[in-house]
Amino acid sequence: MLIHPQFDPVAIQLGPIAIHWYGLTYLVAFGLFLWLASLRVAHSPFRENGWTRRDVEDLLFYGVVGVIIGGRIGYVLFYKPGYYAANPLEIIQVWKGGMAFHGGLLGVLVAMAVFAKRRGRRWLEVTDLIAPCVPTGLASGRLGNFTNGELWGRAADPSLPWAMVYPQSGSDVARHPSPLYQFALEGLLLFVLLWLYARKPRKVGQVSGAFLVGYGAFRFIAEYFREPDRFLGLLALDLSMGQWLCVPMVLVGIAMWVRASRAA
Template sequence: MPFPNIDPIAIHIGPFAVHWYGIAYVVGILGWWRYSLWLSDKYPNPSRKDIDDFIVWAVFGVVLGGRLGYVLFYKPDYYFSHPLEILQTWHGGMSFHGGLLGVIVTIAFFARKRGMGFLDFSDVACCGVPIGLFFGRIANFLNGELFGRITDSSWGVIFPHGGPLPRHPSQLYEAFFEGALLFFVMTFFATKSPLGHRRGFLTGLFLAGYAVARITAEFFREPDAFLGFFAGGVTMGQILSLPALAFGLFLMIRTRQSHVAP
């Protein structure tokens, strides 16, 4: 099927243009904020005020970490030669793994400042992250970027910059698995299962769940042309997801010996 004729610019305001990509980030962050406020009522920490105060830190960590992660992990030579383009985030080019590291750093500083444990905060904070992932992947689709590999399936899409052959709409696969499905899994364990109250379990579940979803999606996603495949046919996205998978599983296993909060 042909790619839907959707302008990546949602709104023109005089000389300014509001991109769907930017709107997706705003909606994702606001969705995370409202969901985290609701979830924080079910846990002793963090408080609603902590969530309110952290949202600025979260934006800083996501945007700065995501952009620097893309620059350093994916195209360091190019951006070091064109440093001004590092600021042009409206053209795309954000790394989830970089954003994850950015948020980890900001949570560490924020939690220490508020006198609470890192995992106490991250267990609640991570549950709403799939909301942002969902809208971010939808924005990738609207931008016609990060498309999938060539396919003969009936739902293949001919992307504007993907050549004449249909490709997997891998952005939509990721929106479902990294976003919608992971969100419902996280919500179930956070609200219905006593495991959700074991310190570190939800953080581990999110890291492992995202890593599995991303590694799987990478089998359908076209690797970046400037990187291609690495040894054994693996991609950069799969390589970067392995540490998250390992640490997530470690946290989940570790919580078997931890106390279950009432």
Template sequence: MLMYPEIDPVAIQLGPLSVRWYGIMYLIGFASGYWLLARRARQPNSGWTVEQVSDVIFYGALGVILGGRIGYVIFYNFSAFLSDPLILLKVWNGGMSFHGGFLGVMLAMWLFARKYRKNIWDILDFGAPIVPIGLGAGRIGNFIGGELVGRTTDVPWGMVFPHIDNLPRHPSQLYQAALEGVALFCILWFFSAKPRPRYAVSGLFALFYGIFRFGVEFVRQPDGHIGFVALNWLTMGQILSLPMIAVGLILLYLAYGKRNGKQTAS
């Protein structure tokens, strides 16, 4: 049995200004994503410029932050929103949803596509490989903050989170960092190293993220104010992941089932 290390969620305190580890994780995700995409943009015939990479990261950041916050409130805390709509602005209380951030990024990429007259799926295929970096960093931020803990367990690596209770639990944040972060990044980065049909990279991302998230939900503690939403085991995270699995399969079919011949530059 392991003990949660009780890490201070505030990384740097500058007078009244608190810089939290969770915010630093977001910064790491965006900065790393920019660096990797800029490298690919400099490759011959990439179809991208470094300036466009800067803009797509900016658009993506807005989509993640705004969509993630709105999605969390709508998907996971809608009753509180109806009672107090200003909860949407209370970001200091925490609460971000990947699925909301995903929808936010989709909207942001549509706006980016209109500005640069690019096909939105080429943009998504180009950017999808760096998304797991942000996901993995975010889950490390969850672990540092001691939030989104796992269910109780008797496995040898079970971890006690004293601020929750004295029961050993799955460190599900680390599972998600390993799967949604490290594993998914490796799959997508190496897959996208060669030209692939349009939709293929985005489809692979949606499919594997949905599978990984659906699986980890079996050991992650459901949100207390929601609990199980069906069958006494199905969680909100699993319900939101099923459409991603379906979309991933559809996109892969469009990429390879009809051999559309469109090649991405990633």
């Protein structure tokens, strides 16, 4: 069995200022988004529709705000509504941790709607632009999870070559390194599939729908190897909260793709 390497969470120490590895993964994610989205706007149909690098930079700002607000609200509502109802002041204490991807996604969608309205663009045109640029950021974030030694997986067969003991879990049980699974599935694999799919002309909304289906399906699979939150455990049908949140995501994605495909 392997042992989690127990990385020092601080990458760089400059006097009283500590720069954490997890923070650096966010910077990598933002940089990758700028690069990839800039490549997207340089080609059809975005080039013909007047998209520029400045638009990409503004999109990043809107997206960051949406991720932070949506991710926090999603965690509060989806995972610990009772706790935060009793401790409302802690809702704004994001430095204590607690973010939900599905909430962050909803926050980004709202932020993109605001951006689209202010710029006079179609909302789905905006989401089609950013969809293939998101998975690399997700991959970077999962590396941050692995570096922090968090979100470890469920118990694994000790004979599995990559089974890993997480000392911070308080046990010597061999576990699946689930952040690395998510890095590979909802990060790298989803990026390759979406990027290749989006290279050819698609109807407005198809790329966005494909993202929802792809992420939802890969996250659903990965959740079978990820340890459920202790305060929730498994829910109905022995599915985790993350899996239940993926179900409507996939259904909405399919509906979006089908509707876009039938459009004239």
